[in-house]
Amino acid sequence: MDDRISLESAELAAIYDAIYADRDDAGFWQAMAAATGDGPILELGCGTGRVLLPLARAGHEITGLDLSAEMLERCGAKLQSEPPEVRGCVRLLQADMTSFDLGRRFAALICPFAGFQQLRTVEQQLATLERCRTHLLPHGRLVLDLPNPDPAPAEYSREAPGDGESTAELVEWTDGRRIRWWMTVIGYDRLQQVNECEVTYEVIESGGASRRLTETISLRYTFRYELEHLLVRAGFRIVALYGDYDRSPLADESPALIVVAEALGA
Numbered sequence: 001m002d003d004r005i006s007l008e009s010a011e012l013a014a015i016y017d018a019i020y021a022d023r024d025d026a027g028f029w030q031a032m033a034a035a036t037g038d039g040p041i042l043e044l045g046c047g048t049g050r051v052l053l054p055l056a057r058a059g060h061e062i063t064g065l066d067l068s069a070e071m072l073e074r075c076g077a078k079l080q081s082e083p084p085e086v087r088g089c090v091r092l093l094q095a096d097m098t099s100f101d102l103g104r105r106f107a108a109l110i111c112p113f114a115g116f117q118q119l120r121t122v123e124q125q126l127a128t129l130e131r132c133r134t135h136l137l138p139h140g141r142l143v144l145d146l147p148n149p150d151p152a153p154a155e156y157s158r159e160a161p162g163d164g165e166s167t168a169e170l171v172e173w174t175d176g177r178r179i180r181w182w183m184t185v186i187g188y189d190r191l192q193q194v195n196e197c198e199v200t201y202e203v204i205e206s207g208g209a210s211r212r213l214t215e216t217i218s219l220r221y222t223f224r225y226e227l228e229h230l231l232v233r234a235g236f237r238i239v240a241l242y243g244d245y246d247r248s249p250l251a252d253e254s255p256a257l258i259v260v261a262e263a264l265g266a
């Protein structure tokens, strides 16, 4: 059975948590947050709280903003099982990162795990950076975490089972269920640098029965110098560029393109 689901699906939010539970960026975000001292943090595209909750547990005051009601709902539900001192550190709100106005400034604005990649146009990117500039305290830091794009199309694709079965990933879920998932690039708009990606999640019940959920997402590829030019155009100064969560310098083979920037004249 193949169900087409939207990004807003509550089940997708639960699947998201399962498949990205072991992502290797936790230490990076803890170090970034620690560098802000006691200053408040704003996470753009906080999703289910995968990054936000550990930062709140470490005592950071953090606001999580996301467009998706379902992702926020899951984040809020997880927050309810935290102790009061953690809950007291967190504020969640549904908003668009291109147009938010919180009426206050933050010591750090973070956009982990390719949240910025979901902005399809340069206008959306610039609008977001303008909002970021307005919400940063003097010497506050903006940290954007993007993939380091490789123009070879094969690099973008996790193959479907069958010919490329080994590239599909299998993860344990709850109640003995497992999820096998893969991503296929079904269209690439070179002019807009946008990949249309079809992500398939095969939920395998403990008895072996399975069903498939499919979603389509658009991801814009932003290259290194383009990101630098964009930030300068939006009134930022680049403080550091990393190629991975170990904070190694950006290099040809780097999987990530992580930029730390400061607002000029803020």
Ligand SMILES: C[S@@+](CC[C@H](N)C(=O)[O-])C[C@H]1O[C@@H](n2cnc3c(N)ncnc32)[C@H](O)[C@@H]1O
Pocket (backbone or CB within 6 Å): 020, 044, 045, 046, 047, 048, 049, 050, 051, 065, 066, 067, 068, 071, 095, 096, 097, 098, 111, 112, 113, 114, 115, 118, 119
């Ligand atoms: C890949 S998830 C990352 C979630 C979380 N930061 C993490 O690291 O697990 C990207 C998130 O960005 C959100 N998002 C996409 N476009 C957005 C927008 N314009 N404004 C706010 N959130 C957005 C999505 O709903 C999604 O939760």
